[in-house]
Amino acid sequence: MTAIADNAAVPADTPLRRFVIDFARSPLALLGLAGVLTVVLLAVFAAWIAPQDPYDLTQLNIMDGRLEPGADAEDGGTYWLGTDAQGRDMLSAILYGLRISLGVGLGSSLIACLIGTSLGLIAAYAGGRTDAAVMRAVDLQLSFPAILVALMILALLGKGIMNVILALVIVEWAYYARTVRAAALVERRREYVEAAECLMLPRRRILFGHLLPNCLPPLIVVGTMQVARAIALEATLSFLGLGVPVTQPSLGLLISNGYQYMLSGKYWISFYPGLALLFTLVSINLVGDQVRDILNPRLRT
Amino acid sequence: MAEWLLHRLVQAFFVILAMTAIVFVGVYAIGNPVDILIPPSATEAERLRIISELGLDQPLWRQYLQFLTHAAQGDLGRSFVFNEPALTLILQRMPATLELAVFAILLAVLIGVPLGLYAGLRPNALLSRAIMAISILGFSLPAFWVGIMLVMVFAVQMGWMPSAGRGETGSFLGIQTSFMTLDGWRHMLLPGLNLALFNISMTLRLTRAGVREILPLDFVRYARAKGLSPARVIGVHVLKNIMVPVVTVVGLEFGTTIAFAVVTETVFAWPGMGKLIIDSINVLDRPVIVAYLMIVVVLFIVINLIVDLLYMVLDPRVRQEARA
Numbered sequence: 001m002t003a004i005a006d007n008a009a010v011p012a013d014t015p016l017r018r019f020v021i022d023f024a025r026s027p028l029a030l031l032g033l034a035g036v037l038t039v040v041l042l043a044v045f046a047a048w049i050a051p052q053d054p055y056d057l058t059q060l061n062i063m064d065g066r067l068e069p070g071a072d073a074e075d076g077g078t079y080w081l082g083t084d085a086q087g088r089d090m091l092s093a094i095l096y097g098l099r100i101s102l103g104v105g106l107g108s109s110l111i112a113c114l115i116g117t118s119l120g121l122i123a124a125y126a127g128g129r130t131d132a133a134v135m136r137a138v139d140l141q142l143s144f145p146a147i148l149v150a151l152m153i154l155a156l157l158g159k160g161i162m163n164v165i166l167a168l169v170i171v172e173w174a175y176y177a178r179t180v181r182a183a184a185l186v187e188r189r190r191e192y193v194e195a196a197e198c199l200m201l202p203r204r205r206i207l208f209g210h211l212l213p214n215c216l217p218p219l220i221v222v223g224t225m226q227v228a229r230a231i232a233l234e235a236t237l238s239f240l241g242l243g244v245p246v247t248q249p250s251l252g253l254l255i256s257n258g259y260q261y262m263l264s265g266k267y268w269i270s271f272y273p274g275l276a277l278l279f280t281l282v283s284i285n286l287v288g289d290q291v292r293d294i295l296n297p298r299l300r301t
Numbered sequence: 302m303a304e305w306l307l308h309r310l311v312q313a314f315f316v317i318l319a320m321t322a323i324v325f326v327g328v329y330a331i332g333n334p335v336d337i338l339i340p341p342s343a344t345e346a347e348r349l350r351i352i353s354e355l356g357l358d359q360p361l362w363r364q365y366l367q368f369l370t371h372a373a374q375g376d377l378g379r380s381f382v383f384n385e386p387a388l389t390l391i392l393q394r395m396p397a398t399l400e401l402a403v404f405a406i407l408l409a410v411l412i413g414v415p416l417g418l419y420a421g422l423r424p425n426a427l428l429s430r431a432i433m434a435i436s437i438l439g440f441s442l443p444a445f446w447v448g449i450m451l452v453m454v455f456a457v458q459m460g461w462m463p464s465a466g467r468g469e470t471g472s473f474l475g476i477q478t479s480f481m482t483l484d485g486w487r488h489m490l491l492p493g494l495n496l497a498l499f500n501i502s503m504t505l506r507l508t509r510a511g512v513r514e515i516l517p518l519d520f521v522r523y524a525r526a527k528g529l530s531p532a533r534v535i536g537v538h539v540l541k542n543i544m545v546p547v548v549t550v551v552g553l554e555f556g557t558t559i560a561f562a563v564v565t566e567t568v569f570a571w572p573g574m575g576k577l578i579i580d581s582i583n584v585l586d587r588p589v590i591v592a593y594l595m596i597v598v599v600l601f602i603v604i605n606l607i608v609d610l611l612y613m614v615l616d617p618r619v620r621q622e623a624r625a
Contacts, residue, residue, distance in 0.1 A: 140316065143605065145557040147564070148597060155582045155590045156327035232443045239445045240567055240579055255449065259568075262453055263464060271453070274446050285441045 022294045032286025039280050043099040050092035055247070069268050082268040084258065090268060093254055094276050100250040101277070104161060105231035108168035112230075113223055115169065116176025121207050121215070123177070124184030134177060141174040146233055154242040164243050168230050179222045183215035190214075217295040224288035228281050235277055251277040309609065313602045320598045324591055325368050377595060378588030382581070387592035391574050395596075397467055398573030400479060401565065402558045404493040406551060409500030414547065416501075417508025418535070424513065432505065439502030444561065448495040448568035455491060462491050465570035492569040496562060500554050507550055511543030545612070552608035556601040 023029060042049060069082040069090075081090040123134035141149070153167040187193065188211065196206045235252030237243035239259075244250045249257065251273045258270025343351065352358055359367070371377070377387045420429040456464035467479060467488055479485025515521060516539065524534045563575035570576070574593060581589040 144598075144601065145560045147557075148560040148601075151560075151563065151578070151582075152324075152327075152594055155578070155594070156324075228441065232441075235443055236445055236564055239443075240564065241583055242579070252443075252445075255446065259449060262449065263457060265457065267453055267457075270449060274449065277446065278442065281441050281443070285437070 019294060023290055026290050026293075028286055029290030032283045032290070035279060035283030036287055039098060039276075039283060040102065042095055043102045046095040046099045050089075050095045052089050052092045054088045054093040054096055069272075081272045082266075084261075084269045090254075090272055093249070094251070094273050097249055097251045097254050097273060098276055098280070100161070100244060100248055101231055101234060101252070101280070104164055104168070104234045104244070104250065105227055108165045108234075109172065109223065109227045109230050111165070112169045112172035112226070113176050113219070116173035117180045117212070117215075117219065119173070120177040120180030121184050121211055124181045124188055125203075125207055125211065131181075135181070138174040138178050141170075142178070146171045146229075147236065150233060150237055151240075151242065154237060159242060159245055161244050161248060164234055164237060167237070168233060171233065172226050172230060175222055175226055176219065179218050180215050183218050184211050187211055187214045221288070221292045221295050224284065224291055228284040228288065231277075231284070232281055251280075306610075309606055313606055316602055317599060321369060321372060321595065322365070324594050325365050372595065377592035380581075380586050380589045382584055382586045382589075387588040388596075390589060391577065391592050391596055394572060394574040394577050397571060398559060398562050398566070398575055401489065401492055401496060401562055401571060401573060402555060404489055405496035405500060405558055406555055408493055408497035409504050409554075410547075410551060412497070413501045413504030414508050417505040418512060418540075420505065421509040421512025421516070422535070424509075433509070436502040436505050439498045442498075444495060444499065445564045445568055447498055448492070448565055451491045451495055452568065463488050464491075467572055492565050492571055495568065496558060496565045499561070500551070500558065503554065504547055504551060507547050508543055511546060512539060515539050515542050549608060549612050552604065552611060556604045559600065560597060 023033075047053070081094065083089055084093065119134050123131040149171050150167040153170060154163055157163045157166070193206065193210060196210050201209075234243055234250060235255070238250050238252030239256040241256065244253055246253070254273035255270040255277070258266075258268075258273065261269050262271075375388055379385065380387050380390055383390055416432050419426075420432045423429050452464045455462045467485070479489045521534060521538055524538045525531075529538075562571075562573060563579060565571065566573045566575040567579055574596075578590065578593040580586075581593070
């Protein structure tokens, strides 16, 4: 989804068409794309689709607490996915949670991509000390597992959506920087860059107008995968109770809240949010796999 | 070789130093340590006394030096909750975490390598494709969700396994470990499997890729032409060559596994240091947080160093490079 939109920025439209045709060749990938679109639409229009506003306390009926999926509400209507301890409709909670999960995942990936891409381009173009400094930072960052870095940041800064996004950005930027640098190092030696330099074009324009578009394919591949990773990591952090605050529960927090009821057999409170998370991740990964296969000819066998 | 090692040690030292600075700034500069370290019920006189006692009236650089000297002496502060030295608390819980991590790594190798070998030798078999498809799930599913599902299916629905906690431990060489009792094994199996899942997928894929890469090479064909039995060709010639990347990655993953144990320990209420850190973060027990972060970082750097050394021992080419 993002892949196609990004590619549209490339002036020639023939590669885009080839990309679309290649993409459509895999039914699994199309299924994934449909899944991603569904999830995004559900998240965007959550407020209109959801049967109730799960965080408007006047709409909750505590008497409807912990009802099974398909149970009827006291005032008519059906809880298709059951209710949680406060009588909140799980379907609505999931739709709203999806919105937060996707928002945090996409938002953090976008910021990380901006920072990482800029640093990677500058490192490849400048070379020498700048390059060494950026790559040292990347190495240092990548030598620690994401969960540990995120844990560290949230332990120091505390919970909150902004802090989660910050943690995800710090965890992810290095992947973008490394990918873009590798691609830019190759492109940098091409004639068109030399030509642009001869024309005395401003450096900013060479970097972002000439080098960047040619580094897009690997960037798109990494980007799709990183969005899925970011969503999964956010869910994990929220599950641990370090992520989003209780007032804005993402899917991870919903799962965590329901977990204590699972041992008494009330599986739906955390099972369905989990299913939604799973569906999102698998869809993105299916799309990502196909995009990688198309854009990375070395892997084509 | 010695020069290389020295270089690496110096590098490791500086990374640890950098981490202490980051953690120090994070804990003592971002939050107000006075609010954190002094109970709100304290009187103004008590407040001032504690501030000067803790050295919080000193300039920041002097506080940092003090923090460093204390850390070097193994004093990372006392837990507010347990009123015990933070370091002791963590060291008490470390065996449980290490045990789980070791078990997970063992599972990863014992399951991942044979499956990967099979998938690599018969890439087109139906079973191989199934293995590869499942391994993708191992990468993309969040570990905590898999853990929850394991609990739901095997503990709640089937009732085969306990859902939480560490079982009875037996003594082995003076260490209390679950490896020694049947109950311990029963408690360890689900969390171990949960923690291992990612590593299983990874070793499996690495082994498969290695086999695919090595099989068509000349030395394998030569070994076959010599009339060696297939078992020997695969067991010695092929396996030996895939072990280099597998050992590296598994070794490097050991640190990640310890860090990731935080998730598994939370799901299965495993009393290790990962559970401790989460509990500590939730009650803002800062000394424990600092101690945990420092210990894990040091552990990590040590593991990376050991893996690099192992790598040199296993791969003569790297040895040459280091010498040059």
